[in-house]
Amino acid sequence: MTLGPDVAPGLDTDALLDDRDIRIVVCCGSGGVGKTTTAAALGVRAAERGRRAVVLTIDPARRLAQSMGIDRLDNVPRRVEDIDGANGGELHAMMLDMKRTFDETVEAHTDAARARAILENPFYQSLSAGFAGTQEYMAMEKLGQLRARDEWDLIIVDTPPSRSALDFLDAPKRLGSFLDGKFIRLLMAPAKIGGRAGMKFLNVGMSMMTGTLGKLLGGQFLQDVQTFVSAMDSMFGGFRTRADATYKLLQAPGTAFLVVATPERDALREAAYFVERLAAEQMPLAGLVLNRVHDSGASRLTAERALSAAENLEEGGIVDHTTGKAGLSDPVDPAGVSPEAVGTPLPPDGRDTPTASPDANETGHDQGETEDRSQEEPDDEDAAPASAAYSVEQLTAGLLRLHAERMQVVAREKRTRDCFTALHPEVAVTEVAALPGDVHDLTGLRAIGDRLAAGPASAPAGAA
Amino acid sequence: MSRFQVVSGKGGTGKTTVAAALALALAAEGKRTLLVEVEGRQGIAQLFESEALPYEERRIAVAPGGGEVHALAIDAERALLDYLQMFYKLGSAGRALKKLGAIDFATTIAPGVRDVLLTGKACEAVRRKDKKGRFVYDHVVMDAPPTGRITRFLNVNDEVAGLARIGPIHNQAQAVMRVLKSPETAVHLVTLLEEMPVQETADGIAELRAAELPVGRVIVNMVRPHLLDEEALLTVSGARRKEIAKTLTRAGVTGAAALVRPLVEQAAQHAQRVSLEREQRAVLAGLGLPTAELPLLGDGVDLSALHDLAAELRKQGAGEEVGS
Numbered sequence: 128m129t130l131g132p133d134v135a136p137g138l139d140t141d142a143l144l145d146d147r148d149i150r151i152v153v154c155c156g157s158g159g160v161g162k163t164t165t166a167a168a169l170g171v172r173a174a175e176r177g178r179r180a181v182v183l184t185i186d187p188a189r190r191l192a193q194s195m196g197i198d199r200l201d202n203v204p205r206r207v208e209d210i211d212g213a214n215g216g217e218l219h220a221m222m223l224d225m226k227r228t229f230d231e232t233v234e235a236h237t238d239a240a241r242a243r244a245i246l247e248n249p250f251y252q253s254l255s256a257g258f259a260g261t262q263e264y265m266a267m268e269k270l271g272q273l274r275a276r277d278e279w280d281l282i283i284v285d286t287p288p289s290r291s292a293l294d295f296l297d298a299p300k301r302l303g304s305f306l307d308g309k310f311i312r313l314l315m316a317p318a319k320i321g322g323r324a325g326m327k328f329l330n331v332g333m334s335m336m337t338g339t340l341g342k343l344l345g346g347q348f349l350q351d352v353q354t355f356v357s358a359m360d361s362m363f364g365g366f367r368t369r370a371d372a373t374y375k376l377l378q379a380p381g382t383a384f385l386v387v388a389t390p391e392r393d394a395l396r397e398a399a400y401f402v403e404r405l406a407a408e409q410m411p412l413a414g415l416v417l418n419r420v421h422d423s424g425a426s427r428l429t430a431e432r433a434l435s436a437a438e439n440l441e442e443g444g445i446v447d448h449t450t451g452k453a454g455l456s457d458p459v460d461p462a463g464v465s466p467e468a469v470g471t472p473l474p475p476d477g478r479d480t481p482t483a484s485p486d487a488n489e490t491g492h493d494q495g496e497t498e499d500r501s502q503e504e505p506d507d508e509d510a511a512p513a514s515a516a517y518s519v520e521q522l523t524a525g526l527l528r529l530h531a532e533r534m535q536v537v538a539r540e541k542r543t544r545d546c547f548t549a550l551h552p553e554v555a556v557t558e559v560a561a562l563p564g565d566v567h568d569l570t571g572l573r574a575i576g577d578r579l580a581a582g583p584a585s586a587p588a589g590a591a
Numbered sequence: 592m593s594r595f596q597v598v599s600g601k602g603g604t605g606k607t608t609v610a611a612a613l614a615l616a617l618a619a620e621g622k623r624t625l626l627v628e629v630e631g632r633q634g635i636a637q638l639f640e641s642e643a644l645p646y647e648e649r650r651i652a653v654a655p656g657g658g659e660v661h662a663l664a665i666d667a668e669r670a671l672l673d674y675l676q677m678f679y680k681l682g683s684a685g686r687a688l689k690k691l692g693a694i695d696f697a698t699t700i701a702p703g704v705r706d707v708l709l710t711g712k713a714c715e716a717v718r719r720k721d722k723k724g725r726f727v728y729d730h731v732v733m734d735a736p737p738t739g740r741i742t743r744f745l746n747v748n749d750e751v752a753g754l755a756r757i758g759p760i761h762n763q764a765q766a767v768m769r770v771l772k773s774p775e776t777a778v779h780l781v782t783l784l785e786e787m788p789v790q791e792t793a794d795g796i797a798e799l800r801a802a803e804l805p806v807g808r809v810i811v812n813m814v815r816p817h818l819l820d821e822e823a824l825l826t827v828s829g830a831r832r833k834e835i836a837k838t839l840t841r842a843g844v845t846g847a848a849a850l851v852r853p854l855v856e857q858a859a860q861h862a863q864r865v866s867l868e869r870e871q872r873a874v875l876a877g878l879g880l881p882t883a884e885l886p887l888l889g890d891g892v893d894l895s896a897l898h899d900l901a902a903e904l905r906k907q908g909a910g911e912e913v914g915s
Contacts, residue, residue, distance in 0.1 A: 158602015158737055159788075186739060188787045249754055347756050392891055393634075394603070424853030428844060436842035519831065523838040526854045528818045529861050539891070563863040565786040 135548045138414035138555035140580045144173040147280065149383050151270070151376065152413070155286045155295075156387035157397035161418040163187045164566055164575060165387050165559075166285040167195060170218050171569060172576035173281050174207075177214035180281040181273060185223050185266060187285075194568045195220040202227040204273070209569055219279065228265040228272075229255040236362045245358045250351040262287040263295040264370070271373040296377075296408060383413035386554075388547075390420055390540035395547045402551050414555035416579065417544065421536045421561050430534035437527035440520045557581075593777035594726070595717045595770065596807065597733045599741040599795065600781030601788040605812045607634035608892050608900070609781045609885065610734040611660075613909060615901035618658030622729040625716050626651070626662045629709040630736060635662050640894060646670075648716075652894075654901070661728070663716070668694055670708040674763075706747040707764060714770045738780055738795035745771050745778070746802045777807030779909075782875070784811060784868040789875060796878055808909060809880050813887040817865055883907040 143149060154166045163184050170182035181204050184192070195207045197220045204219035234242045245251050254261060266287055273282050286295050376382060384405055388398035398415060405412045548556075559578040566572055596613060600606035607628075614626035625648060628635050636644050639651045644664040652660040671694055688694050719727045736744045748764035748771070755761045770776060780795055782788040792809060799806050832851045839847035875882060885903055888896050 160603060188790060190786070190790075253750055253754060351754065389603070391603075424856060425850045427846070428850055432844065436839065436844045439842040440838065519834040519838050522831070523835050523842065525818055526835065526858055527839075527842070527844075529858055530854055532816070532818065533857055563860050564867050 135415075135552060135554060135556040138416070138557040140169070140172075140557055141176065143383055143413055144169065144176055144178065144281070148381055150281060150381040151274065151383070152281065152283045153286065153377065153382065153384045154284065154387050154416075155384060155401060157394050160387050160389045160394050161559075162387045163191060163285045164572070165385070165416055165418065165579070166283050167191060167220070168566075168572045168575035168579060169385075170195075170220065170283045171207075171210065171572045172580065173283070174216040174218035175211045175214065175573075177216040178281040179217050179279050180283060181219040181221070181279040182283045182285070183221055183223060183266070183269060183273060184285045185262065185287045187222060188565075190565065190567045192222060194566065194572060197222055202231075207569075223262070223266055223269055225262050225265045226255045228269050229261070232268055232366070233359075233362065236365050237358075241358055245355065248351055248355045248358065250355045251359075254355075263297070266295055267370055267373045271369050271376070274373075274376060296374075296404070296410075378409050378411070380411065382411055384410055385413055385416050387416045387418060389418050390543050392543055395543055399547055399550050402554055412554065414557065415547075417556055417558045419561040420558040421533060421540060423530065423533050423537055425530055426534065426537065428530060428534075430531040430538070433527040433531040433534065437524040437531070440524040440527070592730075593775055593805070593807065594729065595713070595731050595733070595776040597735045597741070597745070597776065597778040598781060598810075599735045599738050599778060600810075600812075601738050601783075601791045604781045604783050604788050605892075606737070606781040607632075607638060607734045608897070609779075609810050609812055610732050611635060611638050612885070612897055612900035612904055613779070614660045614730070614732040615652060615654050615897060616904040616909065617730040617732065618652075618654035618660045619901075619905060620656040620658060622654075622658045623727070624654075624658070624660050625728040625731045626660055626734070627713050627716065627731060628662070628664045628734045629713070630734075631664065631666065633664065634734060635664065638892065638897065652897075655898075665709050665712045667705045667708045670712045671704075674708070674711075704751070706744050707751050707760070707767070710745060710748060710771065711763060711767050714767045717770060717775065735778075738791050741778065741780075741795060742798040742802050742804065745799075745804055749802075772803055772805070774805060776805050778804055779807040779810055781810045781812050783813055784871045786867070786871060789871045793874065793878060796880070806880060809875055809878060809882045810904075810909065811875065811882060811884045814884045815864075815887050818861070881908075883909040 143152070152166075152169060154162045154169070156162050163186070166182055166184060167187075170180050173180040182195070184197075187197075195218075197205050197207075202221065202224035204221040207218040207220050210216070210218045230246060233245050237245070266284070270282065270284055273279065377384075386398045386401045386405075388394040402412060402415075548554075557579055559575060562571075562574075566575060596617070598606050598610035598613060600609070611626060614624045618624040626635060628644070633643050635651070636642060639662070641651055644651075644662055646664065646666045646669040648661045648663045650659050651662040654660060668689075672689070675688075713731060713733050716728060717731045721727050735741055748768045752761050752764040752768065755764070778799055780792045782792040796806055796809075832855065835855075836847045836851045839850060844850065883904060884907070885900050888900075892900075
């Protein structure tokens with residue numbers, strides 16, 4: 128479809144997936160826009176085009192996960208079967224298990240005794256089980272781990288369904304500012320000096336502070352926190368270094384961000400925010416994936432005209448005129464009576480042959496003339512058995528109303544999209560036409576991949 | 592009728608819109624409703640076309656019959672400082688804590704504290720009474736975190752009560768939990784008639800029930816009109832297409848022959864969606880909860896559309912159930 132004056136450049140998805148210098152693709156966007164499906168479809172396509180790819184999903188819908196054979200939450204990349212490896216590629220997929228990732232990080236970076244102390248700490252157990260924020264840290268940690276293993280030449284990452292879609296970008300910084308803060312040193316102080324006995328060496332201000340916190344939180348809680356912080360102390364440096372490294376990795380030329388959205392106001396607003404934020408963070412944006420875009424093969428017929436035609440059929444004399452005859456069901460040779468209306472006979476699949484189109488002599492005729500003429504014509508109901516319930520006028524009016532609804536959706540989506548393009552004309556866009564149902568298998572993911580690669584001109588077949 | 596109505600739903604299902612419409616619906620006939628937002632997205636302000644909400648309860652809409660909707664964007668940091676001031680007269684210590692980064696720690700890093708503050712503030716508004724002992728708000732409606740996180744979000748106080756085993760935070764957490772698990776509260780889940788949101792709704796309900804949190808109703812949003820039923824569409828084949836082309840021409844459509852195929856294709860997609868929607872309705876019916884349905888609004892949601900949705904919710908009796 129055409130996009131008006133601000134036509135965004137097309138996003139060449141295949142070029143992106145084929146670029147061996149691209150090692151990480153991050154799919155981000157607000158909730159419910161199809162991020163995970165997009166990531167999975169990109170993974171399948173990349174693998175079948177010859178990349179050794181791994182998809183890191185955060186919280187996939189069950190059936191999507193099953194479609195890739197990763198319904199087990201074991202935090203390990205699993206090879207996806209039935210990928211066409213003819214081009215030498217393969218696909219692995221995994222689902223992030225926050226707690227496990229956290230546990231493994233602790234175990235990998237500290238000695239066994241200390242690791243156990245941390246893992247058994249009640250504060251740690253709550254923290255790792257998935258409070259706001261943990262998912263973001265752990266997604267970054269896992270991404271860093273996958274990249275460090277260097278077993279894959281392309282990592283495709285889905286991002287967590289955060290409060291704000293940008294939380295995962297902030298995670299390393301937030302962790303950093305916390306670790307640099309005075310507060311953590313304060314929390315660590317008593318334990319460092321020698322457990323509870325150390326409390327008495329604190330200066331007055333500090334003991335007032337911990338006293339206040341103790342009062343608020345209960346002494347046990349504070350002690351749990353202090354034990355946790357001091358046990359983690361040795362790890363924090365490494366944590367921070369890795370978080371910083373992952374952040375830098377995201378800024379590197381080998382990374383490409385894809386912002387995913389649907390052509391709806393909220394999703395595109397979030398997408399615009401994202402685009403601006405990525406620019407501010409100097410993170411490389413490859414483009415916008417616009418999911419669930421509607422189009423119509425009959426876009427020549429406007430919503431207004433479709434509705435007025437439907438009304439003609441439902442309310443005008445036409446319906447009365449014809450329904451009166453519908454019961455008679457006397458077959459008349461359709462080709463003989465109305466060349467204008469019937470035009471070229473349609474083959475059974477309905478594909479029209481525009482060569483003999485009757486349009487030509489109609490252009491410029493007003494509706495009234497057409498209507499007048501058609502009313503003179505005899506009805507040619509062919510008495511198909513099913514037509515007993517629905518007259519052809521009812522059916523046709525229904526088709527017209529459906530079309531009008533579709534055209535309104537198309538127009539609304541275009542307006543929303545134009546707003547985005549006006550704000551960010553530089554962002555390359557690919558559109559994925561809306562599917563009637565959800566994706567459950569590799570075939571479905573391949574179909575999405577095809578649409579992703581077809582770019583913004585992916586109008587459905589049959590466009591008039 | 593539950594006084595605390597929590598609205599959750601999968602991302603993209605329109606839970607903020609539904610929460611706002613519910614707040615308007617509940618404010619009808621002279622009632623006062625507080626609509627709270629907890630995710631710092633300023634979704635309410637955008638919806639009501641007002642400027643960003645401060646951390647302050649202010650009137651944002653008037654409902655039919657003189658009712659009022661007030662709104663509040665709860666900010667965890669401010670809520671924590673409020674608490675310190677309110678309960679412990681720790682205004683200055685609060686500032687000192689902030690300087691040290693303790694407030695940051697508490698509201699962003701410390702497990703659950705943020706969620707405790709958010710639910711705590713909402714429950715405070717639910718329980719708040721004026722000098723005459725009447726509730727300040729007849730209802731509090733929360734635009735809550737999405738379905739995937741809602742149980743954990745509401746249940747966080749249980750967890751915190753376990754972590755902080757004594758002291759004011761422990762007591763506070765328990766008090767909040769008493770409100771949340773009582774019939775005073777109803778948690779509604781917004782969904783679309785699509786597979787993923789419906790599946791997530793079913794999972795969410797199971798989690799809420801396991802945590803003994805009161806589930807209210809399922810609100811099906813953005814329901815499209817069924818313009819043509821499948822039986823009718825099944826008849827659109829072969830010879831019928833010729834008739835349709837003729838009928839289109841009679842109705843004043845030019846170039847009808849070329850339009851039949853795409854129109855019928857669109858109808859087939861519609862039929863497929865109708866049949867998928869029917870399956871999803873059956874899944875929702877199996878959940879054994881009252882439901883409400885809101886129509887898809889062609890041109891997006893503005894203020895007048897919000898009032899229409901509120902009227903629709905009232906008509907369907909949403910908000911009247913007690914938690915089950």
